[in-house]
Amino acid sequence: MAVHEVPLLAREIVADGTMAFHFAKPTGFTARAGQSLLVRLIDPPETDAEGDARSFSIASAPLEPNLMIATRMRNTAFKRVLKTIPLGTRVTIDGPDGQLVLPENPTAPAVFLAGGIGITPFRAMLVQAARDRWPNSIYLFYSNRRPEHAAFLGELEELQETNRNYHLIATMTEAHKSCQGWSGGTSRIQRDMLERHMQDIRSPIYYFAGPPAMTTAMRKLLEDIGIDEQAMRYEEFYGY
Numbered sequence: 001m002a003v004h005e006v007p008l009l010a011r012e013i014v015a016d017g018t019m020a021f022h023f024a025k026p027t028g029f030t031a032r033a034g035q036s037l038l039v040r041l042i043d044p045p046e047t048d049a050e051g052d053a054r055s056f057s058i059a060s061a062p063l064e065p066n067l068m069i070a071t072r073m074r075n076t077a078f079k080r081v082l083k084t085i086p087l088g089t090r091v092t093i094d095g096p097d098g099q100l101v102l103p104e105n106p107t108a109p110a111v112f113l114a115g116g117i118g119i120t121p122f123r124a125m126l127v128q129a130a131r132d133r134w135p136n137s138i139y140l141f142y143s144n145r146r147p148e149h150a151a152f153l154g155e156l157e158e159l160q161e162t163n164r165n166y167h168l169i170a171t172m173t174e175a176h177k178s179c180q181g182w183s184g185g186t187s188r189i190q191r192d193m194l195e196r197h198m199q200d201i202r203s204p205i206y207y208f209a210g211p212p213a214m215t216t217a218m219r220k221l222l223e224d225i226g227i228d229e230q231a232m233r234y235e236e237f238y239g240y
Contacts, residue, residue, distance in 0.1 A: 115210030
């Protein structure tokens with residue numbers, strides 16, 4: 001891993017309460033889709049006890065020209081600064097790091113189980129898989145409370161048109177509270193949902209990411225199905 005100084009190029013709202021931040025990619029920087037970065041502010045105008053650095057999954061795919069991260073916007077000094085600093089302000093990035101990546105020589109289908117902002121590594125993996133013509137089936141089960149909370153949902157839907165091996169199953173557990181229409185699923189990710197969409201739920205490699213309660217629930221779900229620990233890859237996303 002190496003430390004680089006990079007400028008903030010752009011920021012955008014990608015869901016209610018969620019923003020994406022785009023940084024220049026250093027010359028020679030290489031990462032695999034699904035890996036993460038440590039982002040550190042340089043001499044920020046304010047700080048707090050939670051510090052000036054955070055680890056983020058890289059939401060952009062290696063084929064894309066810039067580095068993108070996305071995060072829920074809590075009221076911390078780090079996120080207030082990131083939201084308001086002028087474009088062009090430099091930060092340091094340390095990485096890449098992490099093992100939440102697709103195998104180079106796939107032998108089984110891949111299943112992504114994502115909750116909320118846990119979608120970020122899978123967005124990168126799916127964009128890259130479409131470009132690389134990933135040969136095996138990929139299923140994304142993506143759970144949010146409401147459609148307006150689902151970062152990158154439109155893009156994830158469109159990717160099905162460029163990768164016929166990819167299948168999106170989105171579910172909104174509080175769809176009845178949404179100001180948007182929703183005709184998809186409304187239950188949590190459960191065994192019967194997996195069985196409705198896959199012929200064999202025991203053969204894939206399972207990847208899951210999200211807040212600790214979500215990853216704990218997904219691990220128990222898979223253990224109850226009989227999925228071996230060796231067939232699980234996961235990361236927890238904390239609320240910082």
